[in-house]
Amino acid sequence: MELFLIAVGACLVNNVVLSQFLGLCPFIGVSKKVDTAAGMGGAVIFVVTIASAITNLIYTFILEKLNITYLQTIVFILVIAALVQFVEMFLKKMVPSLYKALGVYLPLITTNCAVLGVALLNVQKSYGFISAVINGFGTAVGFTVAIVIMAGIREKIEYNDIPESFKGTPIVLLTAGLMAMAFFGFSGLIK
Amino acid sequence: MNKAAERLKCGIITENPTFVQMLGMCPTMAVTTSAINGIGMGLTTTVILILSNMMISALRKIIPDKVRIPAYIVIVASFVTIVQFLLEGFVPSLYDSLGIYIPLIVVNCIILGRAESYASKNNIWLSMFDGIGMGLGFTVGLTSIGIFRELFGNGSVFGKHIMPDSYQPVSILILAPGAFFVLSCLIAVQNKVRLTKLKKAGEAISVCEREDGCATCSNTLCMGKSYTVESVMGIKEKTDKKMTVAKDLKEKSKTDSDKEV
Amino acid sequence: MSRESMKNTFILMLITLVAGLLLGLVYEITKEPIEKEKLKAKEEAYKAVFSEADSFEKMADVPDTTGDKIKGMGYDADIDEVMDVKDQTGNHIGYVLTVTDHEGYGGDIQFAMGVREDGTLNGISFLSIGETAGLGMKATEDSFKSQFAGKNVSCFSYTKSGASAQDEIDALSGATITTNAVTNGVNAGLYYVDSLK
Numbered sequence: 001m002e003l004f005l006i007a008v009g010a011c012l013v014n015n016v017v018l019s020q021f022l023g024l025c026p027f028i029g030v031s032k033k034v035d036t037a038a039g040m041g042g043a044v045i046f047v048v049t050i051a052s053a054i055t056n057l058i059y060t061f062i063l064e065k066l067n068i069t070y071l072q073t074i075v076f077i078l079v080i081a082a083l084v085q086f087v088e089m090f091l092k093k094m095v096p097s098l099y100k101a102l103g104v105y106l107p108l109i110t111t112n113c114a115v116l117g118v119a120l121l122n123v124q125k126s127y128g129f130i131s132a133v134i135n136g137f138g139t140a141v142g143f144t145v146a147i148v149i150m151a152g153i154r155e156k157i158e159y160n161d162i163p164e165s166f167k168g169t170p171i172v173l174l175t176a177g178l179m180a181m182a183f184f185g186f187s188g189l190i191k
Numbered sequence: 192m193n194k195a196a197e198r199l200k201c202g203i204i205t206e207n208p209t210f211v212q213m214l215g216m217c218p219t220m221a222v223t224t225s226a227i228n229g230i231g232m233g234l235t236t237t238v239i240l241i242l243s244n245m246m247i248s249a250l251r252k253i254i255p256d257k258v259r260i261p262a263y264i265v266i267v268a269s270f271v272t273i274v275q276f277l278l279e280g281f282v283p284s285l286y287d288s289l290g291i292y293i294p295l296i297v298v299n300c301i302i303l304g305r306a307e308s309y310a311s312k313n314n315i316w317l318s319m320f321d322g323i324g325m326g327l328g329f330t331v332g333l334t335s336i337g338i339f340r341e342l343f344g345n346g347s348v349f350g351k352h353i354m355p356d357s358y359q360p361v362s363i364l365i366l367a368p369g370a371f372f373v374l375s376c377l378i379a380v381q382n383k384v385r386l387t388k389l390k391k392a393g394e395a396i397s398v399c400e401r402e403d404g405c406a407t408c409s410n411t412l413c414m415g416k417s418y419t420v421e422s423v424m425g426i427k428e429k430t431d432k433k434m435t436v437a438k439d440l441k442e443k444s445k446t447d448s449d450k451e452v
Numbered sequence: 453m454s455r456e457s458m459k460n461t462f463i464l465m466l467i468t469l470v471a472g473l474l475l476g477l478v479y480e481i482t483k484e485p486i487e488k489e490k491l492k493a494k495e496e497a498y499k500a501v502f503s504e505a506d507s508f509e510k511m512a513d514v515p516d517t518t519g520d521k522i523k524g525m526g527y528d529a530d531i532d533e534v535m536d537v538k539d540q541t542g543n544h545i546g547y548v549l550t551v552t553d554h555e556g557y558g559g560d561i562q563f564a565m566g567v568r569e570d571g572t573l574n575g576i577s578f579l580s581i582g583e584t585a586g587l588g589m590k591a592t593e594d595s596f597k598s599q600f601a602g603k604n605v606s607c608f609s610y611t612k613s614g615a616s617a618q619d620e621i622d623a624l625s626g627a628t629i630t631t632n633a634v635t636n637g638v639n640a641g642l643y644y645v646d647s648l649k
Contacts, residue, residue, distance in 0.1 A: 077264055113295050117295055120291050180371060
């Protein structure tokens with residue numbers, strides 16, 4: 001039950017993009033079409049879940065054991081960068097179909113601050129292994145939900161009559177703001 | 192010296208990271224709930240930017256081209272952690288209010304962007320001024336957004352109540368949606384100014400084609416202006432296959448941005 | 453592996469090593485100020501909730517602080533520390549508790565509360581709170597905190613329609629979860645002090 005609450009909380013109540021402002025760049029950059037948005041979302045789910053698991057293991061079994069938790073930022077970012085490379089190579093060899101679908105988005109994820117953000121939040125909230133993975137997964141699903149909804153809306157508003165100066169990024173941000181308000185509605189879900 | 196002054200002006204006004212280049216949007220939106228947070232985040236980033244710019248410039252001849260991005264990340268991450276300790280020890284209130292956004296400065300694309308586009312090509316002295324200019328530009332951006340949101344969302348500035356008691360604060364401005372709304376309007380105003388200027392000059396309207404702007408930012412997707420797959424690809428060996436992917440993506444992004452125009 | 457990639461790897465490793473060593477050094481240097489700062493912040497919070505106190509002493513033999521008893525009352529809170537408060541002549545005049553409540557909207561809320569010997573709540577002061585700016589964060593303002601001060605009740609409750617009784621607190625508008633968390637934390641503390649006697 002608690003794990004379920006963590007997942008729902010990470011996905012809807014504290015949506016990464018709309019309430020924590022992490023991963024805004026891809027959220028705005030890759031949300032022009034639903035299928036690319038979904039591809040990006042898939043890649044993020046994949047990487048964030050694995051990154052949560054690995055960073056959690058590294059933190060508990062290496063950093064904490066050696067009493068060097070102060071190295072966490074530097075270690076996490078390097079692990080994430082390496083992980084993305086590794087995942088890419090692995091997929092290319094073992095699951096070419098998945099690689100084809102996600103390949104383009106993988107390298108773009110290293111600097112997506114949501115990945116590092118989730119890893120750090122897991123430590124901050126002192127989650128255990130399973131909670132950390134669930135939290136990572138929930139967060140990434142939240143990202144995907146937000147970016148796919150956004151892409152759907154953007155495909156529609158493409159044909160709308162928008163004031164000249166609001167075209168492009170401003171209207172996207174405005175839409176995101178309205179979505180953030182809508183997501184407030186979820187805050188009642190958890191207690 | 193002249194060149195140094197020019198770097199300052201460039202960072203604060205002509206290429207202001209927040210208002211003109213729109214880099215580092217995550218912290219911009221997340222911490223600007225109050226003016227003091229904005230200024231704190233801005234100055235913290237400035238210090239890290241100056242240090243990392245100088246260090247990367249000093250090591251620019253030593254760092255091999257192929258592993259430069261991971262090398263930059265290591266350097267930036269170390270400085271971020273050092274600054275984090277200093278804040279925790281000496282300015283704990285700021286440390287508490289910025290929270291997780293301090294370690295996340297590592298992936299702030301202003302820092303890696305400047306490293307890649309300026310510090311890796313220029314001497315220490317100029318890189319330092321570039322860092323100061325860009326950092327202060329970022330600080331000015333964050334502080335002004337912070338002042339705006341705090342003034343109308345809470346009726347105060349820097350924690351002091353200045354609005355009359357009859358003023359009912361628009362709390363939504365301090366909440367998450369407010370960040371999106373404020374930034375949206377800000378960019379719209381800026382677009383308006385640019386559009387009128389361009390119309391007057393009779394020029395075609397172009398979207399961010401500056402070479403040292405977003406294009407070199409390693410955060411790749413800054414505000415959807417342009418993909419910089421190359422810089423990300425630089426992390427690893429560039430295989431042919433990936434190069435074609437990069438090329439495809441680049442072309443795609445080009446058509447996308449054309450559409451936006 | 454070609455020679456070039458060996459060289460690249462070596463340089464990258466060197467940079468990482470130097471960075472790591474440097475971090476270790478800075479960590480050692482800043483460790484003490486960070487500890488000191490934390491202690492100072494705590495001390496200030498203690499003073500704020502018990503201004504006439506002369507000394508605070510951590511009580512060693514205190515009954516189970518995280519016990520099921522508190523949870524049994526419906527409060528998801530822990531008592532982290534119990535301080536024995538003495539005046540200048542060394543008389544025991546009350547307690548200062550550090551309470552962490554786990555029901556906050558943005559995670560745990562930690563605060564210090566001072567309770568007089570007769571059970572009067574002297575006041576509360578937040579040590580760590582990460583609620584939403586503009587809503588839950590308003591809990592740190594005096595207008596909210598002062599509602600608890602100087603009251604001798606066994607249990608607080610909050611209301612949205614204007615406090616009318618001694619033991620009623622005006623809820624923060626739009627932040628019922630935060631109000632609930634703080635009220636529960638205070639109640640847990642009061643209950644705990646009561647059990648000390």
